[in-house]
Amino acid sequence: MSTNEPLHVIVAGGGIGGLALANGLRRAGVSVSVHEREVRRTDRLQGFRIHIDPNGSRALAEMLSPELYSLFTACAGRGGNGFGVVTEQMKQLLRFEPDDSADDPAGGGHFGISRITLRQLLLADLEGIVHYGSMFERYEELADGRIAAYFADGTFEVGDVLVGADGGTSRVRAQRLPQAQRVETGIVTIAGKYALTPESRARLDPRLLRNPLSVIPPTGCGMFLAPHEFDIPAQAAGVVGNEAGLAPGVLFDNTQPYVFWAFAAKRERYGAELEQLSAPELHALATRMTAGWDPALRTLVAESTSDTATLIPIRTSVPTPAWEPSPVTLLGDAIHAMTPFGGIGANTALRDAQLLCRNLIGADRRAHGLLDGIAAYESRMRDYGFDAVRTSLTAANQAVSDSRVARTAGKLFFRTADAIPSMKRRMFSATSS
Structure with missing residues (x-):
């Protein structure tokens, strides 16, 4: 990245993590584009309820505008904050009621929200930033250190950073870290x-x-x-x-x-x-x-x-040993896909987005080098991300x-x-x- 030019970030994938990252970067004035393979914003309308834990809600509070975060808490479902464990004969084993932090503008609460609703909120401030029908195919590292991303519709885009947020079958991961595995x-x-x-x-x-x-x-x-x-x-x-x-x-x-x-x-x-x-x-x-x-x-x-x-x-990913940083990085299921047992996958992706957003903003403002920021993000993300993978796999096997x-x-x-x-x-x- 030239020291005289602002940072431009390309995000491959329009899921929860990628859209949250785009919101945070846009609010900070960092140039960002999102490439989503679905043709229309209505193509992902099937979905179930998602639990947002304090990690996730703090991340959303930081990356969304105050108005959108307020709408998020207003749209969150009732019946989502407590949790119970019962036998198949409905005998109670455990019941937990967390503190209610819904009114805290800094986040930290537990929320239940439709995946559809959450995605619509994440898209609300991204007009002109999300490109539909634009499925990532491959990337090329250019001589000046930038990245050219190529898409299935024949278009390409050049940026300083490419973020693979394209889910468990990530094409960005397949090229960037071909050794990384996702298994049944x-x-x-x-x-x-x-x-x-x-x-x-x-x-x-x-x-x-x-x-x-x-x-x-x-x-x-x-x-x-x-x-x-x-x-x-x-x-x-x-x-x-x-x-x-x-x-x-x-x-x-x-x-x-x-x-x-x-x-x-x-x-x-x-x-x-x-x-x-x-x-x-x-x-x-x-x-x-x-x-x-x-x-x-x-x-x-x-x-x-x-x-x-x-x-x-x-399916679950297999923890991957450390790799050398580059302007191509990954977040969410693209790198640490986990079982749904424990309900921490989306929240871990939001935590990724929050941390990567901070580090890219710092790089854009010359607080540190771009690769240093990505390396610091990847180091922390590997620790908590693959720990979440192991935790959710243990819960799945126990279930x-x-x-x-x-x-x-x-x-x-x-x-x-x-x-x-x-x-x-x-x-x-x-x-x-």
């Missing part, structure tokens, strides 16, 4: 939505509407469920309301309340060629596999909308463990923590540091 865990999830209407709500056990729950059967499988209820405030309607031209419905609506659930087990436990099953067939399979559970949980699964059933094979002894020990641990408030606070503070 052998765990497969069937997920679905129970749409909340006045009639369906009356049939559902109120305990399933209080907060997210982790369900621990005796052996071999597990379930996570989360209610998502919210009121879109009037001041946010133009930003996060349904996209024009799309009819309301449980798939393409970020205003209709629902309960999200995900049943997880090792692939062989299903006894079926899962990829060959339709959504209704996946729903029927999940219903059969929870047949002996408490009626509250059986109702949740059996009466969910069949078309919302989704197959999610669980589907066949060991009754391990399950019994785990339940005893949760019951003990539930009875000792200080122990419970320490458990959950680990996800907020």
Whole structure:
């Protein structure tokens, strides 16, 4: 980068981490462009609820404008702040209620929000910055140290930094770090939505509407469920309301309340060629596999909308040894893709975006060299990012463990923590540091 020219950052990928980074850079006056493979901003409208923890909310508070962060907290769903652990017969093992920091403009609270809504908020201030239908293909390092990024539509762009924010199948990572691996865990999830209407709500056990729950059967499988209820405030309607031209419905609506659930087990436990099953067939399979559970949980699964059933094979990245820094770097799932168990993937990506944003702003303002800033980001990101990968993989394996002894020990641990408030606070503070 010439000392007489401002920094220009190219972001490949328009997911949560890449868009958050772009917001932070734009607010600081750093030139940035985002290249998104989807053709229209409405192409990513399918999605489920996401939990934003204190790491994530602090990052959003720093990178979004105060107005957008205020809209984020206003749009966050009710029923998202607490957390519980129960058996498949709905016997409580643990219940946690965190402090409410929703009104803190510096962030730090727990929030539940639709992925659709969050993405719309992240796009709101990026008019002209996000380029749709622009899928990254490859990059070239130029003689002057800059990077030329080439896209599938035949266009290219030259910048000082290229950030791969293009997800678990990242093409930027494939070229930058071909040794980095993302592997199958052998765990497969069937997920679905129970749409909340006045009639369906009356049939559902109120305990399933209080907060997210982790369900621990005796052996071999597990379930996570989360209610998502919210009121879109009037001041946010133009930003996060349904996209024009799309009819309301449980798939393409970020205003209709629902309960999200995900049943997880090792692939062989299903006894079926899962990829060959339709959504209704996946729903029927999940219903059969929870047949002996408490009626509250059986109702949740059996009466969910069949078309919302989704197959999610669980993959994880393999921690990668340190590499030499360059003007090409990575964030989020592009480098440390993790299992959804623990709910920390998106929050880790937001933490990446916050740290990288700070370091790139510093480089733009000549506080330190560009490569020094990227090296410092990558060093810290490897530590906390791959630690999160290991933590989430451990949680995934525990969720589907066949060991009754391990399950019994785990339940005893949760019951003990539930009875000792200080122990419970320490458990959950680990996800907020």
